[in-house]
Amino acid sequence: xxxxxDRREVILREAAELFARQGVAATTVREIADAAGILSGSxxxxxxxxxDIVDAVVSTFLTDLRKRYDEVLSAGGDVADRLRGxxxxxxxxxxxxxxxxxxxxxxAHRLAADNGYPxxxxxxxxxxxxxxxxxxxxxATGAFRRDVPVKVMYPLLRDGLWLTARWFRPTxxxxxxxLAADYWRMFSSGLTAESTAGSAAxxxxxxxx
Amino acid sequence: xxxxxDRREVILREAAELFARQGVAATTVREIADAAGILSGSxxxxxxxxxDIVDAVVSTFLTDLRKRYDEVLSAGGDVADRLRGxxxxxxxxxxxxxxxxxxxxxxAHRLAADNGYPxxxxxxxxxxxxxxxxxxxxxATGAFRRDVPVKVMYPLLRDGLWLTARWFRPTxxxxxxxLAADYWRMFSSGLTAESTAGSAAxxxxxxxx
DNA sequence: GGGTACGTAGCAAGCGCTTGGTCGGGACAG
DNA sequence: CTGTCCCGACCAAGCGCTTGCTACGTACCC
Numbered sequence: 204x205x206x207x208x209d210r211r212e213v214i215l216r217e218a219a220e221l222f223a224r225q226g227v228a229a230t231t232v233r234e235i236a237d238a239a240g241i242l243s244g245s246x247x248x249x250x251x252x253x254x255d256i257v258d259a260v261v262s263t264f265l266t267d268l269r270k271r272y273d274e275v276l277s278a279g280g281d282v283a284d285r286l287r288g289x290x291x292x293x294x295x296x297x298x299x300x301x302x303x304x305x306x307x308x309x310x311a312h313r314l315a316a317d318n319g320y321p322x323x324x325x326x327x328x329x330x331x332x333x334x335x336x337x338x339x340x341x342x343a344t345g346a347f348r349r350d351v352p353v354k355v356m357y358p359l360l361r362d363g364l365w366l367t368a369r370w371f372r373p374t375x376x377x378x379x380x381x382l383a384a385d386y387w388r389m390f391s392s393g394l395t396a397e398s399t400a401g402s403a404a405x406x407x408x409x410x411x412x
Numbered sequence: 413x414x415x416x417x418d419r420r421e422v423i424l425r426e427a428a429e430l431f432a433r434q435g436v437a438a439t440t441v442r443e444i445a446d447a448a449g450i451l452s453g454s455x456x457x458x459x460x461x462x463x464d465i466v467d468a469v470v471s472t473f474l475t476d477l478r479k480r481y482d483e484v485l486s487a488g489g490d491v492a493d494r495l496r497g498x499x500x501x502x503x504x505x506x507x508x509x510x511x512x513x514x515x516x517x518x519x520a521h522r523l524a525a526d527n528g529y530p531x532x533x534x535x536x537x538x539x540x541x542x543x544x545x546x547x548x549x550x551x552a553t554g555a556f557r558r559d560v561p562v563k564v565m566y567p568l569l570r571d572g573l574w575l576t577a578r579w580f581r582p583t584x585x586x587x588x589x590x591l592a593a594d595y596w597r598m599f600s601s602g603l604t605a606e607s608t609a610g611s612a613a614x615x616x617x618x619x620x621x
Numbered sequence: 622g623g624g625t626a627c628g629t630a631g632c633a634a635g636c637g638c639t640t641g642g643t644c645g646g647g648a649c650a651g
Numbered sequence: 652c653t654g655t656c657c658c659g660a661c662c663a664a665g666c667g668c669t670t671g672c673t674a675c676g677t678a679c680c681c
């Protein structure tokens with residue numbers, strides 16, 4: 204709208220918007236074409252298939268995400284610093300690709316279950332390895348609590364972070380930086396405290412399901 | 413399979429399974445009928461439409477959820493106890509309706525955006541009111557931290573809880589009760605601690621977005 | 622013998638995608 | 652400077668198939 208650059212870019216932008224709002228399966232190529240200002244047949248001059256459009260949106264998002272994670276992990280620092288880095292990197296990725304994040308959250312496992320999205324599952328494993336690695340390191344060094352399994356910690360952090368794409372709309376007064384700071388406040392408290400509420404917290408082995 | 417009770421029950425169970433796995437839009441009435449052991453046309457002896465099946469699954473889940481929440485809120489106790497009650501009630505609902513929880517998480521806003529699911533949006537508001545009410549009460553009485561807005565606290569709790577339906581598979585050693593206990597450990601630490609990590613936490617007004 | 626629970630067959634609409642053609646503008650020979 | 656050639660970007664039309672759903676027939680059971 205600001206810069207009517209390439210038609211391909213317009214298609215990708217409008218498709219991501221529709222995919223995020225109504226889901227991939229419920230979005231038709233005619234809707235995408237309408238939003239991009241062309242006819243449905245003309246889509247196939249730019250993309251080989253509908254799946255190809257989904258692929259372009261999601262893979263751009265995943266590539267960017269993994270690049271940020273690699274930078275955080277290779278930067279070093281103590282465990283809490285690196286974990287905080289993952290939190291910030293995740294929310295920055297959400298800020299840059301809000302629609303793609305929603306699509307990935309809603310349809311990732313269906314894309315992975317389908318035929319031709321091998322890198323989706325591979326990226327999911329890499330992302331999981333980054334988080335679980337840090338959490339287990341922090342548990343081993345005593346930086347994090349030991350009375351909650353890592354297998355429970357990780358999904359809580361992951362879902363809380365990625366689902367921000369569904370509800371968070373940044374304003375001038377409260378942007379993604381503030382959100383990251385607040386999330387980190389709650390995460391660090393929740394991960395480090397050994398026992399603050401009236402529940403008998405005894406150290407248990409880190410195994411679940 | 414064990415007890416081939418009512419065909420209607422079988423249809424609902426199989427439909428919920430399919431809706432959760434592949435999404436509502438991507439599931440066809442023929443798939444549902446196949447899974448239930450009948451032909452697609454025969455579905456319409458039991459249900460008026462595909463939407464009617466979705467409706468039956470989701471509304472049962474929402475009715476059960478709101479009943480549990482009402483019981484918790486009317487039981488009384490201090491703020492932390494009631495909040496803990498909501499956590500337990502939510503995970504119990506997930507345990508009883510795992511597929512419906514997934515469907516609701518993945519497709520709720522699309523159902524609400526569509527035409528004929530008014531109770532979905534209404535239930536979402538009631539659920540949100542329960543959480544936000546308790547969080548603000550705890551913030552006012554000093555039971556919970558004041559340096560993170562309630563509008564940020566609530567989605568973190570909500571998404572972390574409901575998304576358990578996607579990944580958590582209970583075992584004999586670690587069931588929903590243990591999960592609820594561990595979640596509450598992390599929540600209570602994260603909600604009450606004023607500052608444990610190396611971030612300058614000053615009290616800020618509870619406004620976001 | 623009426624009602625319930627299905628099967629059978631198929632319709633209208635919509636799906637992703639293909640095909641063949643139009644049109645405008647840049648490249649380039651003369 | 653002009654004519655022609657070409658090619659990318661798009662339109663118009665429609666193909667084969669699937670979708671949710673319907674009309675009607677039938678077996679069976681109280």
